[in-house]
Amino acid sequence: MVVLGWVSYRVQTRPIGISGKGVLGSRLWAAKRVLWRRELGCFNQLSVPTEKEVVGPGKGVLVEERMARSKGQTLNAVIVRINRWCIGVMMCAMFVMVFANVVTRYCLGFSIAAAEEIPTFLMIWVTYLGAGLALREGRLASIDVLQDRLPTKLRSLLRISLGVVMGAFFLLLSWYGVGLVILGWSQETFALMIPRGIPYLVVPIGAVLFVVHLIFFFRMWVRKDWDRNLAEVHLDTGEINGK
Amino acid sequence: MSAFLFLVFFVTLAAGLPVAICMGAAGMAAVLVGGKFPALVVPQHLFNGISSFPLMAVPFFVLAADLMTASGITASLMRFANNLVGHIKGGLGHVNVLVSMLFSGVSGSALADAAGPGAIEMTMMRKAGYDKAYAGALSATTATIGPIIPPSILMVVYAISDARVTVAGLFLAGVVPGLLLGLALSATNHCLSARKGYIFRSRRPSLSELGKSFVSAAPALGLPAVIMGGILGGIFTPTEAAAVAVAYSIFLGCVVLRTLNMRRLMDVFIQSGVTSAAVLLIVSMASIFSWLLTLLQVPQRIAWEISNLTNSPAVVMLMVAIAVFLCGMVIDTLPALIILVPVLGPLVDKFNIDPLYFAITVVLNLTIGLVTPPVGPVLFVISTVGNIKFEDLVKAVVPFILAEIVVLGLVILFPPLSTTLPRVLGFAK
Numbered sequence: 001m002v003v004l005g006w007v008s009y010r011v012q013t014r015p016i017g018i019s020g021k022g023v024l025g026s027r028l029w030a031a032k033r034v035l036w037r038r039e040l041g042c043f044n045q046l047s048v049p050t051e052k053e054v055v056g057p058g059k060g061v062l063v064e065e066r067m068a069r070s071k072g073q074t075l076n077a078v079i080v081r082i083n084r085w086c087i088g089v090m091m092c093a094m095f096v097m098v099f100a101n102v103v104t105r106y107c108l109g110f111s112i113a114a115a116e117e118i119p120t121f122l123m124i125w126v127t128y129l130g131a132g133l134a135l136r137e138g139r140l141a142s143i144d145v146l147q148d149r150l151p152t153k154l155r156s157l158l159r160i161s162l163g164v165v166m167g168a169f170f171l172l173l174s175w176y177g178v179g180l181v182i183l184g185w186s187q188e189t190f191a192l193m194i195p196r197g198i199p200y201l202v203v204p205i206g207a208v209l210f211v212v213h214l215i216f217f218f219r220m221w222v223r224k225d226w227d228r229n230l231a232e233v234h235l236d237t238g239e240i241n242g243k
Numbered sequence: 244m245s246a247f248l249f250l251v252f253f254v255t256l257a258a259g260l261p262v263a264i265c266m267g268a269a270g271m272a273a274v275l276v277g278g279k280f281p282a283l284v285v286p287q288h289l290f291n292g293i294s295s296f297p298l299m300a301v302p303f304f305v306l307a308a309d310l311m312t313a314s315g316i317t318a319s320l321m322r323f324a325n326n327l328v329g330h331i332k333g334g335l336g337h338v339n340v341l342v343s344m345l346f347s348g349v350s351g352s353a354l355a356d357a358a359g360p361g362a363i364e365m366t367m368m369r370k371a372g373y374d375k376a377y378a379g380a381l382s383a384t385t386a387t388i389g390p391i392i393p394p395s396i397l398m399v400v401y402a403i404s405d406a407r408v409t410v411a412g413l414f415l416a417g418v419v420p421g422l423l424l425g426l427a428l429s430a431t432n433h434c435l436s437a438r439k440g441y442i443f444r445s446r447r448p449s450l451s452e453l454g455k456s457f458v459s460a461a462p463a464l465g466l467p468a469v470i471m472g473g474i475l476g477g478i479f480t481p482t483e484a485a486a487v488a489v490a491y492s493i494f495l496g497c498v499v500l501r502t503l504n505m506r507r508l509m510d511v512f513i514q515s516g517v518t519s520a521a522v523l524l525i526v527s528m529a530s531i532f533s534w535l536l537t538l539l540q541v542p543q544r545i546a547w548e549i550s551n552l553t554n555s556p557a558v559v560m561l562m563v564a565i566a567v568f569l570c571g572m573v574i575d576t577l578p579a580l581i582i583l584v585p586v587l588g589p590l591v592d593k594f595n596i597d598p599l600y601f602a603i604t605v606v607l608n609l610t611i612g613l614v615t616p617p618v619g620p621v622l623f624v625i626s627t628v629g630n631i632k633f634e635d636l637v638k639a640v641v642p643f644i645l646a647e648i649v650v651l652g653l654v655i656l657f658p659p660l661s662t663t664l665p666r667v668l669g670f671a672k
Contacts, residue, residue, distance in 0.1 A: 087516035088509050091302065095512075098299065098486040102479065116296050123299050123519075124290060127527060130520025139521040140261035141575045145617040147259040162260050169268045173286060180286040203286045 076216045083133055083209070090126050094119040113191040121199040128206025132213030138226030159222045167214050170207040177203030244277035245539045252532070262578045263525040270531035285531055292530025293523050296482055297410070300399045301526075302519035303485030307466070307492050309515045312359045314496030314503050316463040320345050321360065323460035326453045329445035333436030335371050336381055337429050339364045343385035344425045345460075347392040348467030353576075353613050357386040357624045365629050373441055375631055380639035383625045384428055384647065387610045390576075392421035394470055394488075397580060397606050399481060400526060404533075404584040407591065407598035410481040411474050415665040416603045420654045424607075424647065431646040462495050475668060522577065529581035537585055546589035556594040560604065560655055563587060567605055571612020575620055579609055599671050603661040604654060611647045614640055 101115040134140050147155055181204060185197035214221065252269035256262065271285045311317065324341040331337055342360050361382040368378035390397045393414035402410040435441075448456075470488050473479040479487060496503035503511075536542065549559060567587075570579045583605065591598050613621040616637045626633045654660050665671040 084513045084517075087520070088513040091306065091512040091516040091519075092509075094299070095303065095306065095486060095489050098303075098483065099490050102483045102486060106478075119299060120294055120296050123302060123523065124293055124527075126302070126516050127293060127520045127523040130517050131524050133517045134521040134524065135261070137517060139517065140263060140524070141521075141578075141620060142259050142261040143256055143573065143575075143618050144259045146257050158258060162255075162258055165255065165260065165268065166264055169264060169271065172271060172282075173267070173289075176282045177286045179283050180290070183283060200286075200290060203290060 079212065079216070080133070080136070083129065083213075087126055087130050087133065090122045090129075094122045094126070097122075117189060117191040124199065125202045125206075128202045129209060131206060132210040135210070135213060135221070136217050136227040138224070144224075156222050159224070163214060163218055163221050167211050170210045170214070174204040174207035174211070177207055244273050244279070245535075245541070247276050248273035248532075248535055248539070256574075262575055263521075263528045266525075266532040266578065266582075267528035270528070270535055273535055274531075288531040288534055289527045293527045295403060297480070298399070298403055298482075298523070298526065300394075300410070300482045300485040301396050301522055302515065303482065303489050304394055304396055304399070305519050305522070306512070306515040307485065307488040308359075309511050309518070310489065310492035310496055310503070311463060311466070313507065313511050314492065314500050316460075316495065316500070317342075317346065317360050317363075319456065319459040320463050321363070323456040325445055326448040326456045330447040331433075333433050333441055334445055335364075335368045335373065336432035336436055336441070339368065339381050340385050340388075340425050340429045340432065343388050344392060344421070345464065347389035347421070348394075348464070353386045353389040353610065353621050354624060356389045357383060357621045358628065361386050361625065362628045365625065369629075374439070374639070375629070376635040376639035377435070377439070377441075379625045379629045379631045379636050380643055381428070381432060382629075383614050383619075383621045383636070383640060384643035385425075386621050386625075387613050387647070388421055388424050388428075390610045391417045391424055391607060393417055393467070394481075394485070395606075396522065397576065397610070398602075400577065401580060401584060401602055401606060404581060405588060405598065405602065407588075408602050409670060412599050412665045412670040413602055413606075414471065414474065414481075415668060415670055416599045416661040417606070418664055419660050420603060420607055420650065423650050423653065423660070427646040427650045428643060431642055435642060462499060466491055475670075525577050526581060529578060533582060533585045536582075542586045542589045545586060546593050549590065550593055554594075556596055559590060559594050560596070560601075563590065563601075564604060564608055564651070564655060567608045568611070571609045572615045573618050574612075575618065576609045576613055579612065580605070583609075597658060597662055597671075599665060600658045600662050604651070607651050607654060611644065611651065614647075615644060 097115045097119045101111050105111040131140075147158055150158060177200070181197045181200045183197075184200045185195045187196040188194065189196050189199065217227075220226070248269050251272045252265055255265040255268055260268070267285075267289065270288075271282070274280055274282055274285055321338070321342050324338045324345060325334075328334065328337040328341055342364060343356055346356055346360050364385075365378045365382040368381070369375055389395070395414065395417060398413040398417065399410055402408050402413055466488055469491055470484045473484045473487060474481055493503070493508065497508070549562065553559065553562075567579075567583060570583060574582075587601075587605070590596070591601050613619055616622065616633075622633065622636055622640065625631065626636050662671060
C-alpha cells in the first residue's frame with residue numbers, strides 16, 4: 001500500500017503553479033462589480049470591493065487556471081465531470097419527487113409511498129458518490145492543527161500515510177459492501193419491492209469511486225491543494241447571467 | 244474492543260484524517276479486531292444510518308440557501324439591513340449582525356453564512372475603516388447565529404439522533420436564544436466601536452428608501468415564514484418544508500428575479516450535492532461509531548459515574564456545559580453533536596432534565612465552538628477569505644466569544660428562555 005501511495009505521488013507530476021492570464025476571470029469579476037455597485041449603491045460612503053480584496057491576491061487567477069484545467073480531456077477531468085453530472089441529476093430527481101409528493105397530497109389527496117423511498121435511496125447515493133468530490137474540494141473537515149506544526153518533509157510523509165489509510169479503509173469497505181449487496185439481494189425493499197441489494201450497490205461503487213478520486217488527487221491531497229474552482233466559478237457565472 | 248475503538252479514533256483524528264473517515268475507520272477496526280460481529284455490519288450501518296426521510300431536510304436546506312445566494316437575493320437583504328440600522332453608531336457592525344440573523348432564516352449552516360454574506364460584509368466594513376481583524380471577527384461570530392435561528396441543519400440532525408425532541412420543537416426553542424445572541428453581539432459591537440472610535444455610519448434613509456429596500460428584500464424574508472408556518476401549522480414535515488423552500492427559491496430565481504437559468508441551476512444542484520455529501524458522510528460514518536459506543540455501554544457508564552458524583556441537575560448541566568465546550572473547541576460541530584448526543588442522552592432521563600432545554604444548550608454551546616481556536620471552522624473560512632492572519636483573528640474574536648458565553652450562561656440558568664415558546668405553541672410537554 002505504501003509503495004502504491006509513493007508511486008502515485010511520483011507519477012502525478014503535472015505542474016500546478018499560478019500562471020496564465022485570468023482573462024475570463026477578470027471579465028466575470030468586472031460584471032460582478034457592476035452588479036454589486038448597482039445592488040449596494042445605498043452604502044454611501046463605501047465603494048464596492050475589488051477582486052483582490054475579496055478573493056485575495058493571486059487567487060482569482062488560480063481559480064481561472066483551474067477552470068481551464070478541469071476542462072481538459074484527461075481521464076481525470078472526464079471522471080470528475082461525469083461524477084458531478086450524476087450528483088446534479090440525482091439531487092434534482094430527489095427534489096422533484098419530494099416536491100411532487102407534497103403537491104399531489106395537498107392538491108389531489110393521495111401520496112405515493114415510493115416517492116419517499118426513492119429519494120431516501122438517492123440521498124444515500126449522492127452521499128457516497130459525492131464523497132470523492134468533497135475530498136477534492138477540501139470539504140471533508142479534519143483537524144490539522146498538529147500536523148501543521150511538523151516540518152514540511154515529515155508532514156508530507158504523514159499525509160501520504162493518511163492517504164494510504166483512507167484508501168485502505170475504502171477498499172475494505174467496498175469488499176464488505178459487495179458482501180452486503182449479495183446478502184441484500186434476497187430481501188425486498190419496503191415500498192418498491194425491489195431487491196435491497198440494488199440500493200446497497202452504492203456502498204461498493206461509492207467506495208471504489210472514492211479510491212479512484214484519491215489516486216488521481218493523491219499529489220494534491222499531500223499538498224492540501226484543494227480543487228476550490230467549482231464553488232467559486234458557480235458563484236461568478238451567476239452574476240453575469242443575472243444582468 | 245473499546246480500547247481499540249478509541250485508540251484508532253483519537254490517533255487518526257490527531258493526525259489529521261478527515262473526521263468522518265476517522266469514525267468509520269475506528270468502527271471498522273474495532274469490528275474486525277473484536278471479531279464478535281461479521282464485518283458486514285459496517286457497510287450495513289453506514290447505509291442505514293442515513294437511510295432516513297427526515298434527514299433529507301439537510302440537503303434541501305443546503306440547496307435552498309445556495310439557491311438564495313446564487314440568485315443574488317443576499318444583496319437586497321443587506322441593503323434592507325443597512326437602511327434599517329446602518330445609521331446607528333458602529334453602523335456597519337450592526338448591519339453585519341442583522342444580515343446574519345436574516346440570512347440564517349434562509350440557510351441552516353454557519354459556514355454558508357460565513358462564506359456568503361460574511362465575506363462581503365467583512366470587506367465592506369474594512370473599506371469603511373474598521374480594523375481588518377475586527378471586521379473578520381465580527382463576521383465570524385455573527386455567522387454562528389445561523390444554526391440557532393431556525394431552520395437549522397444541526398437541529399435536524401439532533402432530532403434524528405434523539406427521539407425525545409422534535410424538529411419543530413427544537414426550531415421554536417432556538418428562536419429566543421438566537422435573538423439574544425444577536426442582541427449580545429450588537430451590544431458588544433456598540434461598546435467596542437465606541438471605544439475604538441469607529442463612528443462611521445450611513446446617512447439615515449428616507450422612509451420611501453426604507454420601504455423600497457423592504458419590498459426588494461421581502462421575497463427572502465418570506466421564506467422563513469413559509470418554512471416555519473408550514474411546519475408549525477402541521478402542513479408539512481420538516482423535509483417537505485425544506486423541499487417547498489427549494490421550490491420557492493427556484494421560482495424566485497428563475498421567474499421573479501430572473502437571475503437563474505438552467506445551466507446555473509444545475510451548477511447549484513451539483514454544488515449543494517457535494518456540500519450535502521460532506522455533511523451526510525459524517526452522519527453516516529458516525530452511525531457505526533455511535534452504535535459501537537452504545538453497544539459497549541459507554542453512555543450508561545458515564546451517566547452512572549456522574550450520578551455517583553452529584554445528584555443536582557444544575558451541577559450536571561454545568562459539567563455538561565464545560566465538557567461540551569471543550570469538545571467543541573477541538574472537534575468540528577456536527578461530528579461532536581453526533582458523538583455527544585447518544586453519550587449524554589441517558590443523563591437527561593436520569594436527572595429529569597427537559598430534553599428541549601438540554602438540546603438547545605448543547606447546540607448553542609457547540610456553535611460557539613465554531614469560532615473558538617484551535618479548531619474553529621468559521622474562523623478558518625474567514626481567515627482564508629479575508630486574508631487575515633489566524634492569530635490576529637483569534638485575538639480579535641475573544642470579546643465576541645465572551646458575549647456568546649454570557650448568552651449561553653443565561654440560557655442555561657433560565658430554562659424558560661428556550662422552553663416557553665415551544666410549550667406555548669404546543670410543541671413540547
